[in-house]
Amino acid sequence: MSIYKHIKSLTSLRGIAALVVVVHHFSSYGLPKTGSTLSTYSNFFTNGYLWVDFFFILSGFIMTHVYAEDFYLKVSLNHYCSYLFSRFARIYPLHIFIIFLFIGLEFVKAFLLKTSAFTGKFNLTALVANIFLLQAFDLKCPPLLWCNTYWNEPAWSISVEFFIYCIFPFLLLILLKNNHKIDLIIYSSTLFSILLLITFTRGNLDTIIGIPSIARCGLECILGIITYKIYRRGNYKKHFNLNLLAIIAITWIILIMHYYWHDFRNIHDWLILPAFSLLILSVSINNTSIISKFLNSQLMLYIGTISYSIYMVHWFVQELLKVFWLYKFHNVFGKGFTEYQSLTSLGVFLMIILFIASLTYKFVEVPTRNYLKSKILDGNLFKLSN
Numbered sequence: 001m002s003i004y005k006h007i008k009s010l011t012s013l014r015g016i017a018a019l020v021v022v023v024h025h026f027s028s029y030g031l032p033k034t035g036s037t038l039s040t041y042s043n044f045f046t047n048g049y050l051w052v053d054f055f056f057i058l059s060g061f062i063m064t065h066v067y068a069e070d071f072y073l074k075v076s077l078n079h080y081c082s083y084l085f086s087r088f089a090r091i092y093p094l095h096i097f098i099i100f101l102f103i104g105l106e107f108v109k110a111f112l113l114k115t116s117a118f119t120g121k122f123n124l125t126a127l128v129a130n131i132f133l134l135q136a137f138d139l140k141c142p143p144l145l146w147c148n149t150y151w152n153e154p155a156w157s158i159s160v161e162f163f164i165y166c167i168f169p170f171l172l173l174i175l176l177k178n179n180h181k182i183d184l185i186i187y188s189s190t191l192f193s194i195l196l197l198i199t200f201t202r203g204n205l206d207t208i209i210g211i212p213s214i215a216r217c218g219l220e221c222i223l224g225i226i227t228y229k230i231y232r233r234g235n236y237k238k239h240f241n242l243n244l245l246a247i248i249a250i251t252w253i254i255l256i257m258h259y260y261w262h263d264f265r266n267i268h269d270w271l272i273l274p275a276f277s278l279l280i281l282s283v284s285i286n287n288t289s290i291i292s293k294f295l296n297s298q299l300m301l302y303i304g305t306i307s308y309s310i311y312m313v314h315w316f317v318q319e320l321l322k323v324f325w326l327y328k329f330h331n332v333f334g335k336g337f338t339e340y341q342s343l344t345s346l347g348v349f350l351m352i353i354l355f356i357a358s359l360t361y362k363f364v365e366v367p368t369r370n371y372l373k374s375k376i377l378d379g380n381l382f383k384l385s386n
Contacts (some may be wrong), residue, residue, distance in 0.1 A: 009283040010062060012295040015304030017051040019060075019350070021154065022314045024048025026349055029153075030318040031334040034342040036238065043260040049206040050257065051267060052157055054276045056217050059161065060224020061280055064176075068228075071172040080169055086373065087165045091158050092133070093368030094312050094360060099130050101316050103149045105323065112327045122151060134282060135159045136213055153315045153351050156209050160217040180233065187226040194219050195270045204265040220273065227277040231284055243289045245282035249275050250291075252255070309357035309365055317353060 023045045027035030038045050069364040070079045094318045102122070110117040118124050126149040129135045135149045163378040178186065197219070198205060201212045208216045230236060236245075286292055294300060303310070322346040325333035334342065 005063065006368045007062075007284050008301055009286070009292060009295040010058060010280065011304035011307075012297075012300035013279070013283065013304070014055070014058060015300060015307040015310070017054050018310040019049045019303070020045065020048045022052075022310060022350065022353055023346065025153070025315060026318060026346060030321070030349070031337070031345055033334055033339070033341055034346050035276060037339045037342055039260075042258050044254070044257040044366050046260055047257045050272050053205055053216070053220055053269075053273060055157065056161070056220035057224040057227065057273065057276050058280060060221035061228045062224075064172060064222075064225045067169065067170060068176060071169040072176050075173055083169060084165065087162070089369045089372035091162065091308075093372065094309060095133070095152070095155055095158055095370075096131065096364045096365050097360070098125070098152050098155070098249060098312050098316055100317075103127070105316070105320060109323055113323065121149070125149075126151060130155065132333075133159045133162050136163075136210055150209075152312065154311055156213065157217070158312075160213045163214055164218050164221050167218075171222065171225060175222070175362055176229070178229075180229075180235075183226050183229055187223060188284040190219050190222045190226075191270070194273065195266065198266040198270055203268040223273065223277055224280075227280055231281055233363040236281065237285065242285055242287055243291065246289070246291050249279035249282050253279065303354070305352075305356045306361040309361040310353055313356050313360055314353045317356060318349075321349075 017049065025048075027038055027045050035046060067083060070083065106122055109115050118127070126135065129149050130151045135151075136156055140191070175183075175186065194216070197212065197215055198208065202208050205216065232337040253272060256272040256275065259268070283291060283295060286296070322333045325331070334345065337345065
């Protein structure tokens with residue numbers, strides 16, 4: 001594999017995105033009163049699901065940064081297999097670890113709450129789909145393939161992303177050789193395709209899951225690839241001030257996130273996508289601005305480093321909290337909470353998630369990834385090269 005320069009600021013942005021998604025899920029599904037309290041001031045966290053789309057664009061950008069050299073001329077079996085093993089080692093171990101925690105939680109619910117295990121969305125068929133990363137491929141879903149096969153709710157994106165991983169080298173082979181005019185056409189066409197996808201499926205990005213989410217992820221990954229090509233050319237740096245671009249991108253994102261357009265959700269969600277590309281472009285070059293110093297601080301870099309663990313563990317912790325609250329207090333979590341108690345609960349929840357994510361990163365994510373790369377990846381590379 002090629003040697004690439006780590007772009008630190010993007011690691012921090014990934015951490016910010018993960019935290020926004022965590023707050024969105026907690027305030028919408030964990031303790032909805034928190035969401036109603038926050039929405040009286042701003043709809044920023046109500047719209048927090050949009051940062052999953054930021055993940056998809058950023059993923060296309062970063063993977064192009066890492067693998068462009070390997071797949072610029074051809075997709076060789078050697079490079080393709082090592083790339084795919086590397087991607088698998090990156091996402092699967094923590095995913096399957098969380099699935100096993102959910103299996104344990106089913107037994108806990110049966111023992112403490114006297115409820116039936118492995119029923120509803122936690123059925124065994126869905127479990128098999130989750131184990132094999134096929135939870136986004138349920139063909140028995142109602143119209144537009146609406147699914148209820150996600151044990152760990154955020155992991156729907158892992159399912160579709162791995163599918164895109166499989167075809168990503170071929171996307172690079174097609175897209176990397178194009179000139180800037182063709183790139184502009186492709187970027188514009190991809191944006192328009194996403195608008196059509198939103199309009200003719202669920203009307204917003206939040207509920208595009210199941211098989212349509214493959215198109216959602218793939219198209220946004222293409223946006224990330226083209227954004228990276230603009231970054232590598234660097235022409236924009238001659239004509240625009242990077243700090244100004246960052247301020248424009250952040251203001252653009254905040255304005256979209258602040259408002260909730262009930263009548264034009266498709267346009268609302270779609271408009272934020274170019275802003276994500278602009279944000280990635282503007283902060284990818286290190287400078288002395290306050291924004292760069294903030295993103296390159298040790299705290300933000302650490303949160304970005306454990307962002308995958310943050311993203312993957314928070315839904316389980318949320319479900320675990322609900323189960324034990326119901327068992328201990330015989331009531332739904334948060335019922336009767338004041339606004340102050342709701343917001344305090346959110347703060348405590350975030351601290352718990354950061355602590356647990358630090359543990360899973362150190363003791364699950366990194367060791368298993370390194371083990372797979374040393375035992376499986378290196379072994380396969382040896383066989384392929386001989």
